[in-house]
Amino acid sequence: MFSRINSLRVGLKLWSVVGLLTAIVLGFSGVYYTQTSDTIHFSQKEVYGNDYIQALRPVFHGMTKHRTAVVERLLDAPIPGLEAATEAEIAAGFKAVKATEAYINAELSIGSRVDDLERQWADVLAHSATVKDIDEAIAKHTDVIDSALSLVAYVGDTSNLILDPDLDSFYLMDYVVLREPAIEAMSGLASDLGSKITASPFIYPDHARALTEAKVRLLDAYAAGIGALETSGANNAEVAAALSSIVSDLKASRATAETNINAVLNASFKGTTEEFAASMLDSVKANEAAGTAATQWLDSLLQARIDGMQNAMYTALIGVFVVLAATIVVAFLVLRSVSSRMAMISGYFAGIQNGDLNQNIVITAQDDMGELMTDLDSMQTQLRERTEREAVVAAENSRIKQGLDNVSTSVMIADADGKIIYLNDSASALMRTSSDNLSREISGFRHDAIVGASFDQFHANPGHQRNMLGNLRGTHRTEINVGNQVFSLIANPVYSDDEVRLGTVVEWAEKTEERAVEAEIGEIVEKAANGDLSARLDTTNKSGFFMALGSGLNRLTESAQAIIADTNRVMSGMARGDLTARIDTEYRGEFGNLAAAVNQTIEQMTSVIEQITNASEQIRAGAEEIAQGNSDLSHRTEQQASSLEETASSMEEMTGLVRQTAENARNVNDLAGGVRDSASEGGQVVEQAVTAMEAINESSKRISDIITVIDEIAFQTNLLALNAAVEAARAGEQGRGFAVVAGEVRSLAQRSAEAAKEIKDLIRDSSNKVNDGTQLVNRSGETLQSLVGSIAEVADRVAEITRAAEEQSSGIEQVNTAVSQMDEMTQQNAALVEEASAAGENMAEQARSMNTAVGFFRVNESDTGARSPAPARQPAPPPRVTPKTTSAPTGNVVHSASEDDEWDEF
Amino acid sequence: MEAVATDNTTQGVAGALDQYLTFMLDGEEYGVDILSVREIRGWDSATPVPNAPKHVKGVINLRGTIVPLIDLRERFNLEPLEYGPMTVVIVLNVNTDKGEKTMGIVVDAVSDVYSISADDMRDPPDLGDSVDTNYIKGLVNVQEKMVILLEIDRFLNADRLPTSSDYGLDA
Structure with a gap:
């Protein structure tokens, strides 16, 4: 729809x-x-x-x-x-x-x-x-x-x-x-x-x-x-x-x-x-x-x-x-105008399609259709301008290609798939000169059919080559060996302005001779590194840079060989004990420093050995004196040991006395404890007395209560007697005898009330006295309590004395232990002194043998090589010293002190 | 003189002697005719009577008879004493214009029973119009002590159970 x-x-x-x-x-x-x-x-x-x-x-x-x-x-x-x-x-x-x-x-x-x-x-x-x-x-x-x-x-x-x-x-x-x-x-x-x-x-x-x-x-x-x-x-x-x-x-x-x-x-x-x-x-x-x-x-x-x-x-x-009528008229007019201009626009488009870019576009009104025609006009103009620009760019590209053809570097260009699309003149020459070698190594290679072939044929593994070139991001340098020739390759990726990969440019160069010289030099250097300095480079077949490089390398190995030979000679002499050889040849630079260092080492060693010889003689003389001192020390140590024994026996006696004191103090402590117990018992007796007093007080209260009852009975009796008197009075003359009886009862009741009152007074008095007695007993209890405290204090003091005596006893025992330890140490000292004496003898012997060893080195030309006369001369002084120390150890103290200041009285 | 006479009278056996029961009140001895005494008893708690004068301590049930109790100390405007087991109530028969009535008086202690002749009795002192003395029957000396004999009928007649609030004026 x-x-x-x-x-x-x-x-x-x-x-x-x-x-609608x-x-x-x-x-x-x-x-x-x-x-x-x-x-x-x-x-x-x-x-x-x-x-x-x-x-x-x-x-x-x-x-x-x-x-x-x-x-x-x-x-x-x-x-x-x-x-x-x-x-x-x-x-x-x-x-x-x-x-x-x-x-x-x-x-x-x-x-x-x-x-x-x-x-x-x-x-x-x-x-x-x-x-x-x-x-x-x-x-x-x-x-x-x-x-x-x-x-x-x-x-x-x-x-x-x-x-x-x-x-x-x-x-x-x-x-x-x-x-x-x-x-x-x-x-x-x-x-x-x-x-x-x-x-x-x-x-x-x-x-x-x-x-x-x-x-x-x-x-x-x-x-x-x-x-x-x-x-x-x-x-x-x-x-x-x-x-x-x-x-x-x-x-x-x-x-x-x-x-x-x-x-x-x-x-x-x-x-x-x-x-x-x-x-x-x-x-x-x-x-x-x-x-x-x-x-x-x-x-x-x-x-x-x-x-x-x-x-x-x-x-x-x-x-x-x-x-409504007006609307229909306006709609009719608008429609007619729109359809006529649409027809014009489609005519213009047909012209552009046929390549006519110079049409005159008439704009009759500035409505939507007018805008459309303006856009059409600008589109036609832009199309014309672009066609002209493209012609200019084509001319520029042709110039650059001519330049690249005549560059001396060999350049090869491949497209994105690795297909070779261009080869400049230099590259063509290189391929032509190497064509024998290349066609031997690469099957199907023809130097005049490179353009159009794949780049992969130059590599043993074509897949790897393609992959590497495809992922190439920056400059890639490599060398390839083809038969007996070496080529250096420099590859660069080619991108368009909008970063799209277009292909690869490769520069070729032949490197066969350079690689041969490099191998020869590498061999010489390898030998030198392994210590063989005798190899030399053959300069006869070299020229230019490679000849200068070869003769320089030969000079370097010769001078290194000379210094190593000199050093070897001097060091070998030193090993044999000959310190007289020197490097006399003049060397420059580091070689000169090495020669000077070797010579200086031998000088230093010579002076050190002379110092050792002198010192060993002095050590021998010192060792003799030590031996004499040790024998003095041994004597004194014996005296010290006997004094210590006496001290130990005195300490034994003192220990016995102190132990007795401690025993006495302990007895006193026991006695004080007995006294304290007795005092405590006295306190308990006092408390019982207080309890008894309270019981008496309680009994007094009960007696008082009973007396009160008696008093009430007397009161009631009195009332009864009075009532009886009233009844007697009512009875008149007949009640007279009854009245007398009532009077008697009343007097009895009064007397019993009196007696009750007196007993009450007595009870109150005895209660007061009991209270006084209680207070007295309490006071004596407090006195006893303080007595108990004092006795406890005495006991504490005596216990302290006991403890002190025990501490003294253990202290004396510690002193005793210390004395016996001292005795033991004195014994050990005596043994040590004897060991030291033996060691002194040993040391003197060692000094003599060291002298003999140092004599091995020949330090000047006049020496024969063995300095045996020196140890023969040296043993003479010790006999001079030893007689003094051994013959008069105590009597010659002043004399020895004046002669050897470094040995003081021990 | 009179003391001796009184002594004789009390010691005497015959003659027109009246017997009086005496009791102690604030150190003074008062006597009432023994024939008006009905009973002597110790203090026991009494049922208070609402709206009664202050000296009416309440009523007790004495073998079926309702007996009002009057504190004589408060009745005589003396300092009240705390009641104890030794406090004594003397129950009296009072002759009133409405017939015989029974009332109790609360006293400190019962003293003695004396026989007194009418001749030994002295008239109550004339204290002028300001003091009403007609409830004192007379005064008598017994053993060197002054005993005030009360005219109980006249004195307690007004102390019936309170029927009007004007009794305080009478006192």
Whole structure:
């Protein structure tokens, strides 16, 4: 569907859009027309309703008046001609209603209601001709009037009047449909009821109540009607101006009606019954006039509204059609312009396709099509310019290729697949000169068919070659051996401006001769490194740089060989003990330094050996003296050992004394413990005494309680005796003996009370004494407690003494141990002294043998090579020294000190 | 003189002697006619009577008879004493205008029974109009001590169970 629309021509597409829009506008216009027609019809129905009510008014007016006429007739106060006039009016009214109904009935669907009303009225008419009872006549009439009024209200409902949307017309409708009929009916009823009262000699209360009720409803109806008209006027100035006089008339007639009815109720109405009815009929005329005016105004307002709505609807529809026509004309013009320019553009494109880039493109308007043509113009210009630029670039590339052809370096270029696409002149020459060798090594090689062949043929492993060149990122240098020739290759990748790999450029150079010389030099240097300096380079077949290099290398090996030979000679002599050889040849540079260092080494060694010879002689003399000193030391050590033995025996005795002291102290400690236990027992005894005292106190309290009981018994006895005395007194003379007995009992009771009181005092006294005793016992307990503390302190002190004695004892034992250790050390010292003596002898012997060893070196030309005379001469001094030390060890102290300061008294 | 006479009278056996039961109140000795005494008993708790004067301590049930108790110390406007096992109640028969009534008085202690002749009795002192002394029957000296004899009928007549609140004026 969508693709089918897309494939339509542009003109057809635009026409279909315009067609759719037109259809939408027409559809909405139709809807608008229907709705507005409905609204107009709504108002039209109101007009019909108003007409109908207008026709009905004479009917219910007539009915009301007929009721009055009948009532007056029955009250014997007939109003002449009224009854007949009203009957005629009603008949005419029904005829008018039916005439109206002919064109309205269908719209308002009133049906048979009017016929029903007419039938009901015919009944009332027949009834009123014969009726005698006033109330019955009134009731019948009121029924038919109510039916007429409800018909009016029904017409108001069914004709949309009651739904009127504007305030002015609504309130006019309100008056016409509801208020005017109500005022008419109520005014008539009030008139009839009032007539009944005026006709009777006095006012019956139920009549008065009915009239009062009718009055109130009438006044309400007036107020509502006046209110409706005033509200309508307030919303429409024209209506207000037209109705103002009618409203004031209404107010006046309401006042008149109220005054008349009040007068009747007060029995102050002066006129006759007929006059009252006439005045009421008069007053209601203003209402009828108001009804007519309101109906006319309502009609004119509704007509004005219908006209206004019709005008608005036609104006809107005409406007819509004009705009629609204009749209179609504009769409036609636009389409024609678009299709003509499309044809022009496709002509230009055909020209460009045929290579004509110099077309004159005419731009007629700056719309979308104009922009498209401007873009087309610039595209044609750019195409032309690019063609010219490409021609210039081609010329430049040709120049560079000519230059590369004539470069002396051999250059070969391969494409991205390794296929050789170019070979400059130098490279072609190189390939040609080497073609014999190359064609031997590479099968199928032809120096005149290199371009087009693959680069891989120059490598033993074509896959590796291809891979390496493919991944080439920077410059790659290598050498290849082909047969007896060596080639140096420098390969570089070629990239386009946008970093795309285009191929590889390779520079070739032949390196066969350079590699042969390098191998020869390498052999010479290898030999020199292994110590063979005899090899020389053959310079006869060399020239230029390679000849200068060969003779220089020969000179270097010769001079190195000479210095090593000299060094070898001198060092060999030294190994044999000959320190007289020197390097006398003059050498320069590092070789000179080496020769000087060798000579200096031999000088230094010579002087060291001479110093060693002197020192060993001195050591030998010292060793002799040490041996003598050691023998002195041995003697003194023996003396020290005997003193130490005496010290040890004294310490043994002291240890025994201290141990006894410790034992005594321990005994004292035990005694102090016994005393402390005794004191503690005393404390316990005191506590028992305190407990006993408390028990005594408790017993005293109980005795006191018992005494209190006795006291109470004495009191009760006394009371009993008194009661007995009272009884005796009552008994008079007969009770006299009894009174005496009672008196005796009383005195006994008093005495026992006295005794109890004394015992109480005694008990209190003993209790106090017991308290004193308790305090004393407590004090002695505290004293004992402090005694216990003191004894504990004494015990502690004695224990400290014991501990001190024990510590002393162990201290003395430690001293003892130390003395025995000292003894042992002295023994060891003596042994050590003997060892030292032997060592001194040994040392002297060693010094002699060292002298002999140093004599091995020949330090000057005059020496024969062995210095045996020196050790032979040296043993002479020790015999001189040893006699002094051994023969007089103690007596010659001063002498030896003066002669050898470094040996002090030990 | 009178003391000696009284002594004789009390020691005497014959003659028109009246017997009086005496009791102690704040160190003073008072006597009542022994024939009006019905019983002597120790203090026991009494049921308080609401809205009674302060000196009416309540009522007790004495073998079916409801007996009001009056604290004589408070009745005489003396300092009240705490009640203990030795506090004594003397139950008296009182002749009133409404017939015989039984009442109890709370005293410090019962003292003795004396026989006193009417001649030894002295009239109560005239203290003027300000003090009403007609509840004192008389005064008598016994063993160098002054004993006040109370006219119990007159004195306790007003101390019936409270029926009006005006009793305090009488005192």
